Amino acid sequence: MDKIPQARPEMTDEMIAAATHALQNERLVLGESVHKFEEEFARYNGVKHAISVSSGTDALQLTFIALGIEGKEVITTPLSFIATANAVLQAGGVPRFADASANDNNLDPELTAKAVTKRTAAVMPVHLFGHPCRMDEFNELAQEKGLKVVEDACQAHGSSYNGKKAGAIGNVACFSFYPTKNMTVGGDGGMVTTDDDDLAKLVAKLRDCGRTSRYVHDVVGYTSRLNSVNAAIGRVQLKHLDEYNEKRRAIAKRYDQLLKDIPELDLPPRGDKNVSPVYHQYAIRCQRRDDLEKALITNGVEVGVHYPVPIHLQPVYRGLYGFKGGEYAVSERLSLRLLSLPMFPSLKDDQVKRVAEEIGLFYHRRA
Numbered sequence: 001m002d003k004i005p006q007a008r009p010e011m012t013d014e015m016i017a018a019a020t021h022a023l024q025n026e027r028l029v030l031g032e033s034v035h036k037f038e039e040e041f042a043r044y045n046g047v048k049h050a051i052s053v054s055s056g057t058d059a060l061q062l063t064f065i066a067l068g069i070e071g072k073e074v075i076t077t078p079l080s081f082i083a084t085a086n087a088v089l090q091a092g093g094v095p096r097f098a099d100a101s102a103n104d105n106n107l108d109p110e111l112t113a114k115a116v117t118k119r120t121a122a123v124m125p126v127h128l129f130g131h132p133c134r135m136d137e138f139n140e141l142a143q144e145k146g147l148k149v150v151e152d153a154c155q156a157h158g159s160s161y162n163g164k165k166a167g168a169i170g171n172v173a174c175f176s177f178y179p180t181k182n183m184t185v186g187g188d189g190g191m192v193t194t195d196d197d198d199l200a201k202l203v204a205k206l207r208d209c210g211r212t213s214r215y216v217h218d219v220v221g222y223t224s225r226l227n228s229v230n231a232a233i234g235r236v237q238l239k240h241l242d243e244y245n246e247k248r249r250a251i252a253k254r255y256d257q258l259l260k261d262i263p264e265l266d267l268p269p270r271g272d273k274n275v276s277p278v279y280h281q282y283a284i285r286c287q288r289r290d291d292l293e294k295a296l297i298t299n300g301v302e303v304g305v306h307y308p309v310p311i312h313l314q315p316v317y318r319g320l321y322g323f324k325g326g327e328y329a330v331s332e333r334l335s336l337r338l339l340s341l342p343m344f345p346s347l348k349d350d351q352v353k354r355v356a357e358e359i360g361l362f363y364h365r366r367a
Contacts, residue, residue, distance in 0.1 A: 004351050006302040007180045008344040010244065015236045019186065022232035030208070031228030037235050041191055044238060045167040049200035051192045052226035053207045056154040056176020059190035060087030062224060063172055064122075066202040067148055069093035072121035076152070077107040078310040079331040080126045084152055085311045093121070097312055099328040104269045105129065105283070105338075108330075109137035116141070122148040127156035127166050129306070129340075130182060130248075130280035131269055135161050135169045142171075150174065154190075155280040157183040158245045162274050167193040177230070182245060182280045183237050185230035247345040248279040251352060255282055255341065258356035264288075264363050266337075281306055281340040289339050295362045301355050304340040 022033045034052055042050035053059050060083065064074065070092030076084055078097045085095035098111040107125045116123075123142060125133035135151075142149045149170030153159075156166040157175060167173035177189035192203050202219070205211065210221025237244075252268065259265055266285040271277050283306060286292055296303050310331045312323040325332065341355055 003300045003302060004342050004347075004355060005344070006304045006340060006342050008346060009179045009184050009186075010237065010240070010345060011186065011233075012236070015186065015233045018232040018236050019229045022228045026228045026232075028228050029225050031231070033228045033232040033235060034226055037226075037231040037238070038191075040235060040238055042193065044241070045165045045173075045193050047168045047193045048195045048197070049193065051200055051203045051207065052231060053190045053192065053203075054224045054226055055188045056174060056178060056190040057083040057087060058207070058222070058224040059154075059174035059176070059192045060084065060150075060152065061090045062203050062206045062222065063150060063174055063192055063199075064088055064091035064093055065206060066199055067091075067122060067150070067172070069121045071119075073117060073119045074122045074124055074150070075107075075112050075115050075120060076124040077126050077128070077331065078312040078328050079105060079307065079334055080128060080152065080311060081154075081307060082311050082314055084124065084126055085317070088124075094119070095311075096120070097328060100128075100331045100334060102330050102334075104131055104133075105334060106131065106133040107138075109134050109141060112138070113141050116145055116147070120145070120147060122150050124150045124152055125170075126152040126154075127159060129268065129283050130156045130159050130278035131271075132156060132159050132161035132166055132169075132275050132277065135164075139170065148172070153193075154178075155181060156278060157181065157280075158241045159278040160276040168195075171196065172199060177234060177237075182248060182278050183234070183241050185226070185234035185237065187227075187230050189226050189230050189234065244345040245278045248343060249277075251343060251347055252277075252279045252282050254349065254352050255356065258353065259284070259359065262360060262363055265359070279343055282343040283338045283340045285334065285337040286339050287337075289337050292359065292362055293339060296355070296358055299358050301358055302342065306338060306340050308335055310335050 088095040101108040151173035154176035172194040177185040207224040210219040264287040
């Protein structure tokens with residue numbers, strides 16, 4: 001029986017042709033495709049500026065450097081990829097955590113408010129698995145406390161909250177185009193979006209060695225530019241993003257129908273009139289997660305665990321801050337239960353059915 005992959009990046013003839021054209025006709029770094037990609041991405045998200053960089057991690061890191069958070073605190077979730085918090089450290093700041101909400105897996109706004117101190121400079125909600133956070137509450141908190149809101153939108157391209165695209169809701173946002181995301185550039189890549197003219201100018205300078213002209217530099221910068229070939233692929237991906245996201249939503253709806261009667265599962269939060277998720281991952285909460293994972297893989301269904309070790313319990317963060325476990329109970333509990341099923345636009349209905357059947361057989365055999 002054929003294996004069903006957990007993720008499969010879209011790479012069409014149109015994308016390959018665009019990449020080839022850029023390779024043969026443009027500057028390989030910061031070429032025409034890069035500038036057009038930035039313009040189109042900004043327009044799509046409804047913001048003034050989009051600055052491309054070489055990864056989602058760099059988007060976060062350069063954003064925090066530009067915001068000047070050195071020596072200050074940024075509150076975020078421990079239930080995310082480690083780069084979310086690492087970027088704060090790399091910019092000289094201190095990551096502080098507030099627990100996730102059991103309702104949507106995202107950073108809890110009420111717990112975030114309780115974690116604010118005099119040293120807090122920003123809050124960073126993560127639109128985990130492509131489901132938007134409760135951004136109105138984060139924006140209200142930031143306005144009350146004088147904080148910046150940095151959206152980690154690395155998993156949420158094209159999602160929306162109260163009519164605004166993720167990436168256009170806070171002060172600044174960061175995207176990743178890693179191959180498993182719901183939008184990619186055929187390799188690593190990232191983007192920073194903002195309406196802040198000065199912030200955009202500084203991030204653009206930081207990603208290009210801090211230069212004001214070819215050999216004049218007025219800040220300590222980095223080499224974090226996006227390649228033109230990757231940007232060319234990204235432009236085509238962006239053109240099809242809404243189409244791909246609609247396919248993801250349809251697949252999620254099908255999973256919902258097929259899995260709703262299995263009591264050992266809690267299905268992902270759904271969208272409503274205010275929230276439009278994009279299902280970067282279809283992450284179920286399940287009993288005996290590790291056993292189910294092994295059974296599915298044995299039967300040709302690839303799945304993922306996002307994330308088995310919360311950030312605060314990673315060895316490096318235990319060593320830095322002395323976390324022992326038990327500090328963020330919801331995140332720790334979710335890390336033991338979440339399982340990401342196959343999810344990509346070209347996933348076929350018979351493959352979705354097979355995944356659901358294998359899950360049903362697992363629980364039925366062991367009921």
